[in-house]
Amino acid sequence: MRRFSKRPFAIAIGLLPFATFVIAFEVLPVLNLVRSSITEDGSITIDNFSRALTPSIIDAFENSMKLSLFTAAIGTLYGAFVAYAIVTSKHFFTRNILAALANITANFGGAPLAFAFIIALGSTGFITILISYMGIDLYPGFRIYSIAGLALAYLYFQTPLAILLLMPAMHGLRPEWREAADVLGASGSFYWINVGIPVIAPALLSCFFLLFCNAFGAYATAWTLTGSDVNLVPIQIGALVRGEVKFDPALADVLAVLSLLIMAICLIAYQWLLSWSRLRA
């Protein structure tokens, strides 16, 4: 069989547009941002980073980390149960409708989602009213415009994303293994601890990291639901860029680079775990 003729020059020309675009709009902007955050008047400095150690910024990172960790953990866990229920379902209808539902809702987010939660759980939302009929007053103990409300809204797009990411791994749990464990007299918990969980663990962890990134970078939902009431990193960066509080581009750069660092760690963990789980599959 004749191999393709390799014409290095023609291939290079063909790849040039994409390479130029990616360098211009993905690689260079990010590198430039990192560079400008650690230089001042041409010399390397970490002044900007030490300036970032204000209570308000530390608080923003704490809130963003908490919100992302919580919604990534709960989203992965809840998503794992739903994904398992979908995969083991014997009804064609349940399987397909629920998978489609996860597909659709994973794309929802931003302003319409925030707004939907205000209608359902705002101070005059119908679920708030429904619960008050049962004698429980949600407000002022719980507010949808708070970080707890945000966590609930984030779970709305985190859970379906987890389901989509985890369904392939759940398909990988072969029914024969469970049957073999049953035949050999193993209990359900013995099967899960020794077979089930070790098999899906890498997929669960990589899903967790991707969900963490997803929550950490989310802006529109938080912005619509809480304005700048809840102190989060993306909200702080947005405010600094627009010059709402004070115009301090250097500080915005530092916040952006710090979030990039967190994202890079998650991305590396995600990639590593993914290749590990593929290796074992």
Place this chain on the structure above:
Amino acid sequence: MNRKLPFWRIPVIASFALFMMVPVAATGLFSISTRWDRTLWPESFTFMWWLKVMSHSAFFDTLLNSLWIAFLTVALSLILVVPTAFLTHTRLPQAKPFLEFLSIVPFCLPGVVLAISLIRLYSKVPLPLINTPNILIAAYVTITLPFMYRPVMNTLESLDILSLTEASETLGANSFQTFAFVVIPNIIRGVTSGSLLVFSAVFAEFVLANLLVGTRLKTFPIYLVEFTRLDARQASALSMLSFAIVWIITLSVLWIAARGRNASRERSHP
């Protein structure tokens, strides 16, 4: 052997379906009720909010802005990604890991971070970029790279590209003819899913639009966010519209994917 399924399946499935449907259903109901903040069920129904929100000239302007920006993003993404994916797959498979990495990075690149790095780099460059739709479209193509790259590469990998191109070249076609008339029709399913995914992601995007061009050009999501502060009922009609557009697009992606699966099953088991 017929195992008994775990007891928690029904509650888990039911709670998930409820959690996913209630907020959307509530928005829909809210958009057609006269008043729904004192009672458990809307006091009465009306289509007034829908008519009212559509009567603003800004409604069609912003909808149009979002539509043409989304179309141009899809077009640019197709021009950049499809030939590159084809060339890399057939001629330079060694470069695939790079491509994979470049197209997963935007997934973890927060919108605010991309916006600020683009502003920093291009604000002093004398090119028609900052505060124009050009920079927004470029940013959109960047963040949606994974959505276009994955489906296109998946369909490419599922084909026997070598035989296809060889057959075409034996019949006297040049490289361009082979790509345009043989390869493209064979990967059209991946190209369509990718385009629809990009379109729905871009159509609902708020952060980049707000930070990059928000003062000059209003897109539909920016208009929607403004309305959530002005008039809740009209905002709910807008939200429903936004949900519906994304919903229709996602269902068509699923439909195309399912049809493709059936078609390939028929081919392999005649």
